[in-house]
Amino acid sequence: MASDPNPNPLTAPPASEATPVAPTPQRNQSAPRRLPLSARVKSLRQQWLRQAPEWLTLLIYGLALALGVTVLNTLDYAFRARMYPSEIYLGLLALGFLAVGIWAGMWLVQRKAPKTERAEPGNEAAQASLGISGRELEVLKALAEGLANKEIARQLDISPNTVKTHVSRLFEKLDAGNRTEAVNRARGLRILP
Template sequence: MKKTILIFGVLALAILALLQLSKYALITGDLKIELVIGGIAIFFFVIGVFIQKRLRNDEVSSQEIDQKQIDAIGLSKREYEVLLEMASGYSNKEIAAHLFVSESTIKTHVSNVFLKLDSKRRTQAIQRAKELHILPF
Protein backbone atom coordinates (compact mmCIF):
# COMPACT_ATOMS: atom_id res chain seq x y z
CA MET A 1 0.00 0.00 0.00
CA LYS A 2 2.84 2.40 0.84
CA LYS A 3 4.46 1.61 -2.49
CA THR A 4 1.25 2.52 -4.32
CA ILE A 5 0.94 5.80 -2.42
CA LEU A 6 4.56 6.63 -3.20
CA ILE A 7 4.10 5.88 -6.91
CA PHE A 8 0.98 8.01 -7.18
CA GLY A 9 2.67 10.79 -5.21
CA VAL A 10 5.56 10.83 -7.69
CA LEU A 11 3.09 10.82 -10.58
CA ALA A 12 1.20 13.76 -9.04
CA LEU A 13 4.47 15.65 -8.61
CA ALA A 14 5.35 14.98 -12.25
CA ILE A 15 1.93 16.26 -13.34
CA LEU A 16 2.46 19.47 -11.35
CA ALA A 17 5.83 19.94 -13.03
CA LEU A 18 4.20 19.43 -16.43
CA LEU A 19 1.58 22.04 -15.62
CA GLN A 20 4.32 24.53 -14.78
CA LEU A 21 6.07 23.74 -18.07
CA SER A 22 2.84 24.26 -19.98
CA LYS A 23 2.43 27.65 -18.30
CA TYR A 24 5.94 28.50 -19.47
CA ALA A 25 5.06 27.32 -23.00
CA LEU A 26 2.05 29.65 -23.09
CA ILE A 27 4.14 32.64 -22.03
CA THR A 28 6.95 32.03 -24.52
CA GLY A 29 4.73 30.76 -27.34
CA ASP A 30 6.94 27.71 -27.88
CA LEU A 31 4.85 24.88 -29.36
CA LYS A 32 7.55 22.20 -29.22
CA ILE A 33 7.41 22.10 -25.44
CA GLU A 34 3.67 21.39 -25.66
CA LEU A 35 4.31 18.38 -27.85
CA VAL A 36 6.83 17.11 -25.31
CA ILE A 37 4.33 17.67 -22.52
CA GLY A 38 1.66 15.79 -24.46
CA GLY A 39 4.02 12.87 -24.99
CA ILE A 40 4.92 12.79 -21.32
CA ALA A 41 1.24 12.93 -20.36
CA ILE A 42 0.50 9.95 -22.60
CA PHE A 43 3.45 8.13 -21.06
CA PHE A 44 2.09 8.72 -17.54
CA PHE A 45 -1.37 7.63 -18.65
CA VAL A 46 0.05 4.33 -19.91
CA ILE A 47 1.94 3.86 -16.63
CA GLY A 48 -1.28 4.51 -14.68
CA VAL A 49 -3.22 1.95 -16.70
CA PHE A 50 -0.44 -0.60 -16.23
CA ILE A 51 -0.32 -0.03 -12.47
CA GLN A 52 -4.10 -0.33 -12.18
CA LYS A 53 -4.18 -3.64 -14.07
CA ARG A 54 -1.32 -4.97 -12.00
CA LEU A 55 -3.04 -4.02 -8.74
CA ARG A 56 -6.28 -5.68 -9.85
CA ASN A 57 -4.44 -8.88 -10.75
CA ASP A 58 -2.75 -8.88 -7.34
CA GLU A 59 -6.12 -8.44 -5.59
CA VAL A 60 -7.75 -11.29 -7.52
CA SER A 61 -4.86 -13.67 -6.88
CA SER A 62 -4.71 -12.80 -3.17
CA GLN A 63 -8.38 -13.67 -2.66
CA GLU A 64 -8.37 -17.38 -3.28
CA ILE A 65 -11.52 -19.40 -2.80
CA ASP A 66 -11.45 -21.84 0.10
CA GLN A 67 -12.68 -25.06 -1.53
CA LYS A 68 -12.52 -26.88 1.83
CA GLN A 69 -15.07 -24.47 3.26
CA ILE A 70 -17.40 -25.09 0.32
CA ASP A 71 -17.14 -28.83 0.92
CA ALA A 72 -17.57 -28.42 4.69
CA ILE A 73 -20.74 -26.39 4.22
CA GLY A 74 -22.04 -28.96 1.76
CA LEU A 75 -22.75 -26.65 -1.17
CA SER A 76 -23.26 -28.50 -4.43
CA LYS A 77 -21.67 -27.23 -7.62
CA ARG A 78 -24.99 -25.81 -8.84
CA GLU A 79 -25.75 -24.17 -5.48
CA TYR A 80 -22.33 -22.53 -5.61
CA GLU A 81 -23.05 -21.26 -9.13
CA VAL A 82 -26.34 -19.81 -7.86
CA LEU A 83 -24.48 -18.17 -4.95
CA LEU A 84 -22.04 -16.55 -7.39
CA GLU A 85 -24.93 -15.23 -9.48
CA MET A 86 -26.64 -13.94 -6.34
CA ALA A 87 -23.44 -12.15 -5.35
CA SER A 88 -23.41 -10.50 -8.78
CA GLY A 89 -26.82 -9.03 -7.99
CA TYR A 90 -29.02 -11.06 -10.31
CA SER A 91 -32.64 -11.90 -9.54
CA ASN A 92 -33.98 -15.46 -9.52
CA LYS A 93 -35.40 -14.98 -13.00
CA GLU A 94 -32.09 -13.69 -14.36
CA ILE A 95 -30.16 -16.51 -12.68
CA ALA A 96 -32.55 -19.05 -14.21
CA ALA A 97 -31.94 -17.55 -17.66
CA HIS A 98 -28.14 -17.61 -17.18
CA LEU A 99 -28.08 -21.21 -15.96
CA PHE A 100 -30.78 -22.48 -18.34
CA VAL A 101 -33.08 -23.88 -15.64
CA SER A 102 -36.53 -22.97 -14.39
CA GLU A 103 -37.12 -20.22 -11.87
CA SER A 104 -38.59 -22.70 -9.36
CA THR A 105 -35.35 -24.70 -9.52
CA ILE A 106 -33.40 -21.53 -8.72
CA LYS A 107 -35.73 -20.83 -5.79
CA THR A 108 -34.96 -24.30 -4.44
CA HIS A 109 -31.21 -23.73 -4.82
CA VAL A 110 -31.44 -20.30 -3.18
CA SER A 111 -33.36 -21.84 -0.28
CA ASN A 112 -30.68 -24.51 0.11
CA VAL A 113 -27.95 -21.87 0.04
CA PHE A 114 -29.75 -19.89 2.76
CA LEU A 115 -30.08 -23.02 4.87
CA LYS A 116 -26.44 -24.08 4.47
CA LEU A 117 -25.11 -20.57 5.13
CA ASP A 118 -27.54 -20.06 8.06
CA SER A 119 -29.05 -16.89 6.62
CA LYS A 120 -32.49 -15.51 5.87
CA ARG A 121 -31.73 -12.98 3.14
CA ARG A 122 -29.46 -12.71 0.12
CA THR A 123 -27.32 -10.04 1.72
CA GLN A 124 -26.76 -12.20 4.80
CA ALA A 125 -25.84 -15.20 2.63
CA ILE A 126 -23.37 -13.17 0.58
CA GLN A 127 -21.81 -11.63 3.69
CA ARG A 128 -21.46 -15.06 5.30
CA ALA A 129 -19.90 -16.45 2.11
CA LYS A 130 -17.39 -13.61 2.08
CA GLU A 131 -16.50 -14.28 5.70
CA LEU A 132 -15.89 -17.94 4.82
CA HIS A 133 -13.76 -16.91 1.80
CA ILE A 134 -15.87 -18.84 -0.68
CA LEU A 135 -16.61 -15.87 -2.94
CA PRO A 136 -13.91 -14.43 -5.22
CA PHE A 137 -14.83 -10.81 -4.42
Template sequence: MTRSILIWAALLAAAAFALQWIEYQYLTRAFTTEFYIVLIGIAFLALGLWLGRVLTPSQRAPDFALNEAALQSLGITKREYAVLEQLASGQSNKQIASALHVSPNTVKTHISRLYEKLDVSQRVQAVQKAKDLQLIP
Protein backbone atom coordinates in the same frame (compact mmCIF):
# COMPACT_ATOMS: atom_id res chain seq x y z
CA MET B 1 13.98 12.57 -11.43
CA THR B 2 15.72 14.43 -14.21
CA ARG B 3 13.78 12.53 -16.82
CA SER B 4 10.41 13.48 -15.31
CA ILE B 5 11.48 17.13 -15.10
CA LEU B 6 12.44 17.09 -18.78
CA ILE B 7 9.12 15.46 -19.71
CA TRP B 8 7.13 18.06 -17.76
CA ALA B 9 9.21 20.87 -19.27
CA ALA B 10 8.56 19.54 -22.78
CA LEU B 11 4.83 19.25 -22.10
CA LEU B 12 4.65 22.79 -20.72
CA ALA B 13 6.62 24.12 -23.69
CA ALA B 14 4.30 22.32 -26.11
CA ALA B 15 1.24 23.70 -24.30
CA ALA B 16 2.67 27.24 -24.37
CA PHE B 17 3.46 26.89 -28.06
CA ALA B 18 -0.06 25.59 -28.79
CA LEU B 19 -1.63 28.50 -26.90
CA GLN B 20 0.53 31.02 -28.77
CA TRP B 21 -0.35 29.39 -32.09
CA ILE B 22 -4.07 29.48 -31.23
CA GLU B 23 -3.78 33.14 -30.24
CA TYR B 24 -1.99 34.00 -33.49
CA GLN B 25 -4.56 32.09 -35.57
CA TYR B 26 -7.38 33.83 -33.71
CA LEU B 27 -5.90 37.27 -34.26
CA THR B 28 -5.45 36.62 -37.98
CA ARG B 29 -9.01 35.26 -38.16
CA ALA B 30 -7.84 32.10 -39.89
CA PHE B 31 -10.74 30.10 -38.42
CA THR B 32 -14.15 30.87 -36.96
CA THR B 33 -14.62 31.51 -33.25
CA GLU B 34 -16.49 28.22 -32.80
CA PHE B 35 -13.41 26.33 -33.98
CA TYR B 36 -11.31 27.86 -31.20
CA ILE B 37 -13.97 27.17 -28.60
CA VAL B 38 -14.12 23.51 -29.64
CA LEU B 39 -10.32 23.28 -29.73
CA ILE B 40 -9.98 24.69 -26.21
CA GLY B 41 -12.81 22.42 -25.00
CA ILE B 42 -11.06 19.37 -26.41
CA ALA B 43 -7.80 20.43 -24.76
CA PHE B 44 -9.48 20.79 -21.35
CA LEU B 45 -11.30 17.48 -21.80
CA ALA B 46 -8.06 15.69 -22.62
CA LEU B 47 -6.33 17.34 -19.67
CA GLY B 48 -9.17 16.38 -17.32
CA LEU B 49 -9.21 12.77 -18.49
CA TRP B 50 -5.44 12.51 -18.17
CA LEU B 51 -5.40 14.07 -14.69
CA GLY B 52 -8.24 11.84 -13.58
CA ARG B 53 -6.35 8.79 -14.72
CA VAL B 54 -3.10 9.89 -13.09
CA LEU B 55 -4.58 11.03 -9.79
CA THR B 56 -7.09 8.20 -9.28
CA PRO B 57 -5.51 5.30 -7.42
CA SER B 58 -5.85 1.99 -9.17
CA GLN B 59 -8.18 -0.44 -7.46
CA ARG B 60 -6.67 -3.82 -8.07
CA ALA B 61 -8.80 -6.68 -6.89
CA PRO B 62 -7.06 -8.67 -4.18
CA ASP B 63 -6.00 -12.17 -5.09
CA PHE B 64 -8.86 -14.51 -4.32
CA ALA B 65 -8.38 -18.12 -3.30
CA LEU B 66 -11.50 -20.26 -3.01
CA ASN B 67 -11.86 -21.91 0.39
CA GLU B 68 -12.45 -25.49 -0.77
CA ALA B 69 -12.55 -26.81 2.81
CA ALA B 70 -15.46 -24.54 3.75
CA LEU B 71 -17.23 -25.39 0.51
CA GLN B 72 -17.01 -29.12 1.23
CA SER B 73 -17.80 -28.84 4.94
CA LEU B 74 -20.98 -26.91 4.16
CA GLY B 75 -21.92 -29.40 1.48
CA ILE B 76 -22.54 -26.78 -1.22
CA THR B 77 -22.95 -28.39 -4.63
CA LYS B 78 -21.49 -27.02 -7.86
CA ARG B 79 -24.91 -25.82 -8.99
CA GLU B 80 -25.59 -24.11 -5.66
CA TYR B 81 -22.18 -22.48 -5.91
CA ALA B 82 -23.05 -21.19 -9.39
CA VAL B 83 -26.29 -19.75 -7.98
CA LEU B 84 -24.31 -18.17 -5.12
CA GLU B 85 -21.96 -16.48 -7.60
CA GLN B 86 -24.95 -15.07 -9.46
CA LEU B 87 -26.47 -13.90 -6.16
CA ALA B 88 -23.25 -12.07 -5.37
CA SER B 89 -23.44 -10.20 -8.66
CA GLY B 90 -26.93 -8.95 -7.75
CA GLN B 91 -28.95 -11.00 -10.21
CA SER B 92 -32.66 -11.66 -9.72
CA ASN B 93 -34.08 -15.19 -9.65
CA LYS B 94 -35.24 -14.89 -13.26
CA GLN B 95 -31.86 -13.63 -14.40
CA ILE B 96 -30.08 -16.45 -12.56
CA ALA B 97 -32.46 -18.98 -14.10
CA SER B 98 -31.80 -17.59 -17.56
CA ALA B 99 -28.02 -17.59 -17.08
CA LEU B 100 -27.94 -21.15 -15.72
CA HIS B 101 -30.62 -22.49 -18.09
CA VAL B 102 -32.91 -23.72 -15.33
CA SER B 103 -36.39 -22.74 -14.17
CA PRO B 104 -36.94 -19.97 -11.61
CA ASN B 105 -38.39 -22.56 -9.22
CA THR B 106 -35.12 -24.51 -9.37
CA VAL B 107 -33.24 -21.31 -8.53
CA LYS B 108 -35.55 -20.73 -5.56
CA THR B 109 -34.83 -24.26 -4.36
CA HIS B 110 -31.07 -23.76 -4.66
CA ILE B 111 -31.30 -20.44 -2.83
CA SER B 112 -33.33 -21.91 0.03
CA ARG B 113 -30.80 -24.76 0.33
CA LEU B 114 -27.99 -22.18 0.40
CA TYR B 115 -29.79 -20.27 3.14
CA GLU B 116 -29.99 -23.45 5.21
CA LYS B 117 -26.36 -24.38 4.63
CA LEU B 118 -25.07 -20.88 5.35
CA ASP B 119 -27.52 -20.42 8.25
CA VAL B 120 -28.91 -17.13 6.94
CA SER B 121 -32.34 -15.82 5.99
CA GLN B 122 -31.66 -13.11 3.38
CA ARG B 123 -29.74 -12.72 0.14
CA VAL B 124 -27.47 -10.03 1.51
CA GLN B 125 -26.62 -12.16 4.53
CA ALA B 126 -25.85 -15.13 2.27
CA VAL B 127 -23.49 -13.09 0.12
CA GLN B 128 -21.78 -11.54 3.16
CA LYS B 129 -21.31 -14.90 4.87
CA ALA B 130 -19.97 -16.41 1.64
CA LYS B 131 -17.47 -13.57 1.43
CA ASP B 132 -16.49 -14.06 5.05
CA LEU B 133 -15.92 -17.76 4.38
CA GLN B 134 -13.97 -16.90 1.21
CA LEU B 135 -16.39 -18.72 -1.04
CA ILE B 136 -16.77 -15.72 -3.37
CA PRO B 137 -14.50 -12.73 -4.03
Protein backbone atom coordinates in the same frame (compact mmCIF):
# COMPACT_ATOMS: atom_id res chain seq x y z
CA MET C 1 10.42 -69.15 -125.67
CA ALA C 2 7.03 -67.84 -125.06
CA SER C 3 5.97 -71.13 -123.58
CA ASP C 4 9.09 -71.42 -121.49
CA PRO C 5 8.69 -69.64 -118.24
CA ASN C 6 11.57 -67.52 -117.13
CA PRO C 7 13.44 -69.63 -114.58
CA ASN C 8 15.68 -66.78 -113.53
CA PRO C 9 13.73 -64.13 -111.65
CA LEU C 10 16.49 -61.56 -112.06
CA THR C 11 16.05 -61.33 -115.77
CA ALA C 12 13.04 -59.51 -117.04
CA PRO C 13 10.89 -61.00 -119.80
CA PRO C 14 10.99 -59.27 -123.13
CA ALA C 15 8.67 -56.31 -123.58
CA SER C 16 6.49 -58.17 -126.04
CA GLU C 17 5.81 -60.88 -123.50
CA ALA C 18 5.19 -58.57 -120.50
CA THR C 19 2.22 -59.40 -118.33
CA PRO C 20 -0.45 -56.78 -118.12
CA VAL C 21 -0.46 -54.75 -114.91
CA ALA C 22 -3.69 -54.80 -112.90
CA PRO C 23 -5.37 -51.43 -112.69
CA THR C 24 -5.33 -49.67 -109.30
CA PRO C 25 -8.63 -50.05 -107.51
CA GLN C 26 -10.88 -47.02 -107.80
CA ARG C 27 -13.04 -45.67 -104.93
CA ASN C 28 -16.48 -47.08 -104.80
CA GLN C 29 -18.60 -44.26 -106.13
CA SER C 30 -21.75 -45.49 -104.34
CA ALA C 31 -20.22 -45.17 -100.78
CA PRO C 32 -20.78 -41.75 -99.17
CA ARG C 33 -17.76 -39.54 -98.77
CA ARG C 34 -16.89 -38.46 -95.23
CA LEU C 35 -17.13 -34.69 -94.95
CA PRO C 36 -14.68 -32.61 -92.95
CA LEU C 37 -15.77 -31.56 -89.46
CA SER C 38 -16.66 -27.97 -90.38
CA ALA C 39 -18.87 -29.18 -93.22
CA ARG C 40 -20.61 -31.69 -90.92
CA VAL C 41 -21.27 -28.98 -88.33
CA LYS C 42 -22.63 -26.70 -91.03
CA SER C 43 -24.89 -29.50 -92.26
CA LEU C 44 -26.22 -30.20 -88.76
CA ARG C 45 -26.87 -26.49 -88.21
CA GLN C 46 -28.82 -26.28 -91.47
CA GLN C 47 -30.91 -29.31 -90.46
CA TRP C 48 -31.65 -27.72 -87.09
CA LEU C 49 -32.63 -24.44 -88.76
CA ARG C 50 -35.05 -26.29 -91.01
CA GLN C 51 -36.68 -27.86 -87.92
CA ALA C 52 -36.41 -24.71 -85.78
CA PRO C 53 -39.63 -23.12 -86.99
CA GLU C 54 -41.56 -25.96 -85.35
CA TRP C 55 -39.77 -25.40 -82.02
CA LEU C 56 -39.97 -21.66 -82.42
CA THR C 57 -43.68 -21.84 -83.07
CA LEU C 58 -44.21 -24.00 -79.99
CA LEU C 59 -42.14 -21.62 -77.88
CA ILE C 60 -44.07 -18.57 -79.08
CA TYR C 61 -47.43 -20.25 -78.44
CA GLY C 62 -46.29 -21.38 -75.00
CA LEU C 63 -45.14 -17.87 -74.03
CA ALA C 64 -48.35 -16.34 -75.34
CA LEU C 65 -50.41 -18.83 -73.32
CA ALA C 66 -48.39 -18.12 -70.16
CA LEU C 67 -48.81 -14.37 -70.65
CA GLY C 68 -52.57 -14.81 -71.17
CA VAL C 69 -52.94 -16.85 -67.98
CA THR C 70 -50.94 -14.25 -66.04
CA VAL C 71 -53.16 -11.44 -67.32
CA LEU C 72 -56.33 -13.35 -66.47
CA ASN C 73 -55.07 -14.18 -62.95
CA THR C 74 -54.16 -10.53 -62.39
CA LEU C 75 -57.61 -9.40 -63.51
CA ASP C 76 -59.24 -12.05 -61.31
CA TYR C 77 -57.16 -10.87 -58.32
CA ALA C 78 -58.11 -7.26 -59.03
CA PHE C 79 -61.80 -8.25 -59.19
CA ARG C 80 -61.57 -10.21 -55.92
CA ALA C 81 -59.63 -7.37 -54.28
CA ARG C 82 -62.51 -5.02 -55.09
CA MET C 83 -65.12 -7.52 -53.92
CA TYR C 84 -63.45 -8.53 -50.62
CA PRO C 85 -61.01 -5.77 -49.60
CA SER C 86 -61.49 -6.08 -45.83
CA GLU C 87 -60.92 -9.86 -45.84
CA ILE C 88 -57.72 -9.46 -47.84
CA TYR C 89 -56.39 -6.74 -45.54
CA LEU C 90 -57.28 -8.76 -42.44
CA GLY C 91 -55.55 -11.82 -43.91
CA LEU C 92 -52.40 -9.81 -44.66
CA LEU C 93 -52.50 -8.32 -41.16
CA ALA C 94 -52.86 -11.80 -39.67
CA LEU C 95 -49.86 -13.02 -41.68
CA GLY C 96 -47.85 -10.04 -40.44
CA PHE C 97 -48.72 -10.77 -36.81
CA LEU C 98 -47.92 -14.44 -37.35
CA ALA C 99 -44.46 -13.55 -38.67
CA VAL C 100 -43.80 -11.17 -35.75
CA GLY C 101 -45.02 -13.81 -33.28
CA ILE C 102 -42.74 -16.47 -34.70
CA TRP C 103 -39.76 -14.09 -34.67
CA ALA C 104 -40.46 -12.94 -31.09
CA GLY C 105 -40.97 -16.51 -29.90
CA MET C 106 -37.68 -17.60 -31.38
CA TRP C 107 -35.89 -14.60 -29.89
CA LEU C 108 -37.37 -15.02 -26.42
CA VAL C 109 -36.95 -18.77 -26.17
CA GLN C 110 -33.47 -19.02 -27.59
CA ARG C 111 -31.25 -21.16 -25.42
CA LYS C 112 -27.92 -19.79 -24.40
CA ALA C 113 -25.06 -22.13 -23.76
CA PRO C 114 -24.17 -22.29 -20.10
CA LYS C 115 -20.94 -20.63 -19.17
CA THR C 116 -18.21 -23.19 -18.77
CA GLU C 117 -15.64 -20.76 -17.42
CA ARG C 118 -14.65 -21.69 -13.96
CA ALA C 119 -13.70 -18.83 -11.72
CA GLU C 120 -10.77 -19.11 -9.38
CA PRO C 121 -11.61 -21.64 -6.70
CA GLY C 122 -12.56 -20.26 -3.34
CA ASN C 123 -12.25 -21.98 -0.01
CA GLU C 124 -12.98 -25.53 -1.15
CA ALA C 125 -12.64 -26.91 2.36
CA ALA C 126 -15.40 -24.61 3.67
CA GLN C 127 -17.52 -25.37 0.60
CA ALA C 128 -17.12 -29.11 1.16
CA SER C 129 -17.79 -28.88 4.91
CA LEU C 130 -21.02 -26.95 4.32
CA GLY C 131 -22.05 -29.34 1.50
CA ILE C 132 -22.45 -26.62 -1.16
CA SER C 133 -22.71 -28.22 -4.62
CA GLY C 134 -21.23 -26.80 -7.79
CA ARG C 135 -24.62 -25.58 -9.04
CA GLU C 136 -25.38 -23.96 -5.67
CA LEU C 137 -22.01 -22.21 -5.90
CA GLU C 138 -22.97 -20.85 -9.35
CA VAL C 139 -26.28 -19.61 -7.91
CA LEU C 140 -24.40 -18.03 -4.99
CA LYS C 141 -22.06 -16.20 -7.38
CA ALA C 142 -25.08 -14.93 -9.33
CA LEU C 143 -26.64 -13.77 -6.05
CA ALA C 144 -23.42 -11.86 -5.32
CA GLU C 145 -23.81 -10.12 -8.69
CA GLY C 146 -27.28 -8.98 -7.58
CA LEU C 147 -29.26 -10.95 -10.16
CA ALA C 148 -32.93 -11.82 -9.67
CA ASN C 149 -34.16 -15.43 -9.73
CA LYS C 150 -35.43 -15.19 -13.33
CA GLU C 151 -32.13 -13.71 -14.50
CA ILE C 152 -30.19 -16.45 -12.72
CA ALA C 153 -32.47 -19.08 -14.29
CA ARG C 154 -31.92 -17.62 -17.76
CA GLN C 155 -28.15 -17.36 -17.24
CA LEU C 156 -27.77 -20.93 -15.93
CA ASP C 157 -30.44 -22.35 -18.24
CA ILE C 158 -32.53 -23.80 -15.43
CA SER C 159 -36.07 -23.26 -14.12
CA PRO C 160 -36.80 -20.33 -11.76
CA ASN C 161 -38.25 -22.88 -9.29
CA THR C 162 -34.91 -24.69 -9.28
CA VAL C 163 -33.19 -21.38 -8.51
CA LYS C 164 -35.56 -20.84 -5.58
CA THR C 165 -34.72 -24.32 -4.27
CA HIS C 166 -30.97 -23.65 -4.52
CA VAL C 167 -31.35 -20.26 -2.79
CA SER C 168 -33.36 -21.74 0.11
CA ARG C 169 -30.77 -24.52 0.57
CA LEU C 170 -27.99 -21.92 0.54
CA PHE C 171 -29.83 -20.00 3.26
CA GLU C 172 -29.97 -23.18 5.36
CA LYS C 173 -26.33 -24.15 4.76
CA LEU C 174 -24.96 -20.64 5.39
CA ASP C 175 -27.41 -19.99 8.28
CA ALA C 176 -28.62 -16.82 6.56
CA GLY C 177 -32.00 -15.10 6.57
CA ASN C 178 -31.73 -13.21 3.24
CA ARG C 179 -29.60 -12.89 0.11
CA THR C 180 -27.31 -10.17 1.43
CA GLU C 181 -26.57 -12.09 4.60
CA ALA C 182 -25.85 -15.29 2.58
CA VAL C 183 -23.42 -13.45 0.28
CA ASN C 184 -21.66 -11.75 3.25
CA ARG C 185 -21.22 -15.10 5.08
CA ALA C 186 -19.89 -16.74 1.89
CA ARG C 187 -17.36 -13.90 1.53
CA GLY C 188 -16.43 -14.21 5.20
CA LEU C 189 -15.71 -17.92 4.67
CA ARG C 190 -13.83 -17.02 1.46
CA ILE C 191 -16.13 -19.18 -0.65
CA LEU C 192 -16.69 -16.09 -2.80
CA PRO C 193 -13.88 -13.70 -3.76
